[in-house]
Amino acid sequence: MTVRRLRIQCPHCGVRAIEEFLHGEIPTIPERVVDPDARDLDRAFMHTNAEGLVTERWFHAMGCRRWLTLTRDTRTNDIPERTTSYPPS
Amino acid sequence: MNEFVERLVDLRWPDHVRPSYDVVIIGGGGHGLATAYYLATRHGITNVAVIEKGYIGSGNSGRNTTIIRANYGIPEAVRFYQHSLEMYGQLEQETGRDLMHATKGLLWIAHSEAGVRQERARAEINTAFGSRTEYVDVKTISEICPQLDMTGQGVWPIYGASYHPAGASARHDRVVWAYAEGAMRLGVHVHQRTTVTGFLRDGDRVTGVQTTAGPIGGGLVVSAVGGHVTTLASMVGLRLPIRTHQLQAFVTNRYAQAFGPIVASSGLGVYVSQTAKGEMLVGAEVDRAPAYAYDSGHSFLRSCAFRSIALLPFLRDLRVLRQWTGVCDMSTDYSPVMGFTGVPNLLVTTGWGTWGFKAIPAGGEQMAALIATGRTPPLIAPFALERFANDRTMADRGSAGTH
Amino acid sequence: MANGSLLTHLLRGEKYPAGGGCLCLAGDCPHCLATVDGIAYVRTCQTPYHEGVSVEPHPESGRLPPPVSLGDRAPVPARSIHCDVVVIGQGPAGRGAADEARDAGQHVVTLESRLGQDAIGIYPGPLVVARTNSGMWHLYPREGIVVATGASEIQPVVPGNDLRGLVTARAAAELTSTGIDLGRVIAVGTPPADVVATTVAGELVRFEPRSGDPRRVGAVVMRDAKGQEQRHECDTVSLGLGLTPRDALLRMARGTNIRGVGDVLLAPDLPPCPSTGVVCPCAGVTVDDLRSVHGRGFRELDLVKRATLAGTGPCQGAVCVPHIRSFLGAQGSDPPASFTARPVTRQLTLGEAAAGAHHAATPRTALDSQHRALGAQMERLGGWWRPWHYGDVDAEYTAVRNGASICDVSTLGKMQISGPDAVALLEHLYPVPIASLAPGRSRYVLLLDERGYVVDDGMVSRDSETRFTLTFTSGGARFAEAWVRDWAESLDCDVRIMNQTMSLGAINVTGPRARDLLALAGVDSPPAFLHHAVATVAGVSARIFRLSFTGEMSFELHHAADDSTDLWQRLLDLGAGLGVRPHGLEALMKLRLEMGHIIVGQDTDFDSTPRRLNHEWAVRLDKPSFVGRAAVVRTNKVSLDRQLCMLEAEGEAPAEGATIWAGDDYAGYVTSSGWSPALGRSVMLGWLRVQPGINAGSAGLPTMVTIDGRPAHRVTTRSFDPEGLRARA
Amino acid sequence: MRALERMLFTRVVATPAAIDRAVWPTGALVLRIAQDEVLAAGTVDLGAVPDQHAIVEPETAFCGAWVDHKSGIQFLEHACDWELPAERPAFAQGAVAGIPVKVWFEAERILFLVPVPFVIDFAERWS
Helix, strand or coil, X not given: CCEEECEEEECCCEEEEHHHCEECCCCCCCCCXXXXXXXXXXXXXXXXXXXXXXXXXXXXXXXXXXEXXXXXXXXXXXXXXXXXXXXXX | CCCCCCCCCCCCCCCCCCCEEEEEEECCCHHHHHHHHHHHHHHCCCCEXXXXXXXXXXXXXXXXXXXXXXXXXXXXXXXXXXXXXXXXHHHHHHHCCCCCCEECCXXXXXXXXXXXXXXXXXXXXXXXXXXXXXXXXXXXXXXXCCCCCCCHHHCCCCCEEEEECCCEECCHHHHHHHHHHHHHHCCCEEECCCCEEEEEEECCEEEEEEECXXXXXXXXXXXXCCCCHHHHHHCCCCCECEEEEEEEEEEEEEECCCCCCEEEECCCCEEEEECCCCEEEEEECCCCCCCCCCCCCHHHHHHHHHHHHHHCHHHHHCEEEEEEEEEEEEECXXXXXXXXXXXXXXXXXXXXXCCCHHHHHHHHHHHHHHHHHCCXXXXXXXXXXXXXXXXXXXXXXXXXXXX | CCCCEHHHHHHHXXXXXXXXXXXXXXXXXXXXXXXECCEEEEEHHHCECCCCXXXXXXXCCCCECCCCCCCCCCCCCEXXXXXXXXXXXXXXXXXXXXXXXXXXXXXXXEECHHHCCXXXXXXXXXXXXXXXXXXXXXXXXXXXXXXXXXXXXXXXXXXXXXXXXXXXHHHHHHHXXXXXXXXXXXXXXXXXXXXXXXXXXXXXEEEEEECCEEEEEEEEEEECCCCCEEEEECCEEEEECCEEECCHHHHHCCCCCEEECHHHHCCCCCCCCCCCCEEECCCCXXXXXXXXXXXXXXXXXXXXXXXXXXXXXXCCCCCCHHXXXXXXXXXXXXXXXXXXXXXXXXXXXXXXXXXXXXXXXXXXXXXXHHHHHCCCEEEEECCEEEEEECCCHXXXXXXXXXXXXXXXXXXXXXXXXXXXXXXHHHHHHCCCCCCCCCCXXXXXXXXXXXXXXXXXXXXXXXXXXXXXXXXXXXXXXXXXXXXXXXXXXXXXXXXXXXXXXCCEEEXXXXXXXXXXXXHHCCCXXXXXXXXXXXXXXXXXXXXXXXXXXXCCCEEEEEEEHHHHHHHHHHHHHHCHHHCCEECCHHHHHHHHHHHCXXXXXCCCCCCCCCCCCCCHHHCCCCCCCCCCHHHHHHHHCCCCCEEEEEEEECCCCCCCCCEEEECCEEEEEEEEEEEECCCCEEEEEEEEECXXXXXXXXXXXXXEEEECCEEEEEEXXXXXXXXXXXXXX | CCCCEEEEEEEEEXXXXXXXXXXXXXXXXXXXXXXXXXXXXXXXXXXXCCCCCCEEEXXXXXXXXXXXXXXXXXXXXXXXXXXXXXXXXXXXXXXXXXXXEEEEECCCEEEEEEEHXXXXXXXXXXX
């Protein structure tokens, strides 16, 4: 199956239940700074809260203790396997 | 024949959609309908439409755990929810409908010294602002709820609790219907199965909504939608401090009324009550990752069943009947957002997260007052959207992650 | 079922567990429910019979007392099974699907409710959860799920449908095949297979009780094509009224790799619109009830359900939905196929649901058994088991203020960072300069989030040009590593990060005689204040950090967790002459409170900016960038609304959480409170709101306030050791 | 299960490339717990890891127990929801009975490594 829900393929540890992970922020796409205060306020408090695909980070707290990045559909919690990536370094 | 069949409410649906209304309210849940009801009953404003994409009460109003309480952690919230709790106490009389309102008392259990401090603090601030909550010791807890395992299975021993005698519940659907009926009787139009697809604009100004039933003009437009509020707001370029999270719960089969109070535990992260039907109702905190999915999770059921048995061992042999999920509009500071949005003629009532049901009467009444007078009533002024820009967030430990 | 089902066993003895009603023998209807071996709402048709089983019928009201005496019941085991395909249902279609998958070389797990394997739900995962007689199965299919749950039979909705002797056509066939004599059978609709029965035509009107046995069917009344009622006497009525797919699992799992085979894909048969009788036996809803609520404006399937509670009982709509659909169709609406499908499709106890779950394990330090042996009251604090006190808080306090004491601080977050970009990373993480910190020195740091709120505090110690040791609070440590790694990756820093929170023990040696204790442990020249050094302490290799939370001279000894018990015991032994004793957190709370040191989480709130915490000294806005800087700059432009302040009052300490009043106005609340032996009065930390014009002192904060009805006053400089001389001694 | 006993490891954090190229003691148990992190039984020389910024520290925070293969698998089937590796030897880590555990699978036996702070809870959940 290429689609998982609430199970995450950790590139280092394998498929694990979502409870093994901490949810990180949904990265905001860098915007052109027009008014630094307003942008900062928006980043701090306002949310796109997308109904659909989001790219987000999860920390595998019960395993390798590293961040991974994946794409999830917030309408269904589908996580297409191919979208998961491990941090470079 | 059963005692739960609705025999009083009479819903009179409109047979047409007017081209425009003085006020268009998006969202036929408790908050939207209560706002319409109070506009009609308190301010004589009846040229009002409530637009609902499903059926009334099909969102979070019909998916919550029906708990009414006012034991919050900051003065502004205690005042607001206490007012709402008192309005609930009068609502059956006012509407003439049987809302199955029952005062049960709510125990909030502490399992550690830190928990004791928190529950003592809750009692202090509640008492100071007119909401009765007292700190109670283990002996009193046993008397209030003899089914509690005071040892917490040897893992989560009970140290003490705050007790909120006014904690209550009511049947969620009946609250929705009573407001809908009352509003419609005075001429408010409630349009079910009508989805808002966009806004009508005149420059910056919002002049109405585009819907699956065609354009509908509105002098003022009020968003009273739940989990999908940011998607709606984005149609006018408005960003809100809201994230949408799933909240799950389950009930057991019905058992005889033998369980009086509502029991909550921050340490175990569960709350348990009994419905009027006799079902045991168990809920927990929201799921962590934002989501709009209505799937019910197994890990929730498993973990929540496990933790609730630690608190109330008799639950072990009860049978799970049904699980469900709502999608909740959680604000950044865990407090509601009510009032003007910065977009002319668009108002919002949101951020109800997991505590919207208990706020329906006060939220509706205060929003109606705001709409009718154009001025924000003092009770909800602290919950205005501009608090985020003004560095006046309403961080409330008494509300975070609970019911 | 090897011994036959419990229900067939009961029927042989003419026992009807739920009183009456049309039995389906397929787990769909509520007419065979009973309390079995102490568990209520058990479907006896799906339960194997065993010797000595106890069966109690449910009371007429349908409301059972919850179990009171629990008795022994072993925890239910849970088993995880990973396979390729799960096939739910082992009728012909399910068997075919399973064979096909096996032939394709796939690892197949099958579930069959008649074997006591009830699929209770298909959950996100995908995960199929099954309740079995040997515990819970959690099935994780890699390739797919096949639902072959078939179809249920439509139940009759006419007067008398609660009588005994009514069975579905399939149930009639099954009972006959097990040797139960049904007597004279009248078949309505599709006749049962291999059963001698008289098939009658027409429209079903009602069932009539038998004379002499009002609970048992004696006749069925049909209306023929001419509109005439025909009465047919019988012992049993077999009802073949049509099929409705048992597709809740299929609908529940939409979107995953799931398919249905066989009858589960049938278009549902629609029974005739019911005119009278009970529609929903679980909730006792009648056709009249449907009419009544429909007339009151409840016109949608879900609104009818909510207005009557039809479909909310143990059978979750299996009996009533076809009839309500038919009813609504007759009123001109086009109802959806059914309610939203929600787990659980077969019921299980909470004890079964909980199988395999555990409490979140609270970690223990390497000294846990030492603390318990010393009689400590252990508490969960900051996510760890920690000693709250050892029985004598006053003596523990006094040992720190007047002599020397040790405290287990192993729970602190501990981390090493190394690499060419270590300085750059830490400069971004912390609101104080890092580059200027010399090797061998330490600095107190706040951790801010991007909202400019304080989320933790700790120390940064520099070991070399490219290497640092960081500490975090016990509560903050859980997230510290994720936080540091997140920023290191986001900023693309070339660093190595090692979290040593659980690897290292830490013991704080504190008190005016701390240096003497270290000397006894063989450390002659311990580091100066805010310095650190590596040394051997009582034979244990340790890194010594000189800092202070208690207000006294303090040395934090970080060491391999394996050495903790040795080091702890040796310090106690060596310090016996100095009166060294350990102190717990209750004493520590008081010691730090006298110094005005905050505890993040207890004294801070979600929105505590450095300014609100009176910690602007710990933030250097002349740094060009650090996490939260923009937010601090922004919020500093807004007038201050409240501040965390030190307060003092005569007499005993008010409760933590006590409200603070300025005259009649609410001013804030106490976050920490304790009696100070050093000062002879109570000291507190608490939030004070700016009160323009009312008893206003500096910055609009009240000076004199009331707590617990007693006067208290705000202090701007702490009274105990205001210069901090003791810590630096 | 046999009592969990303290085990001495060396913990190494270095670039993934340096970990790939590092020379580990012959025959030593080397567990790659992350791309850039290794837990190696016994003592490892800093010089064996070709990364001048590597962090190499003794690690005593794990207790370990070897159990026979059959009882190890039996326990894991009831205690964790993730799929066990099929090949041998193999390393896996994740939640086992709700506790973060590292597992080393050999043909005949299985090593469970449990962080010291959770040893008591783990032992209770094993029984």
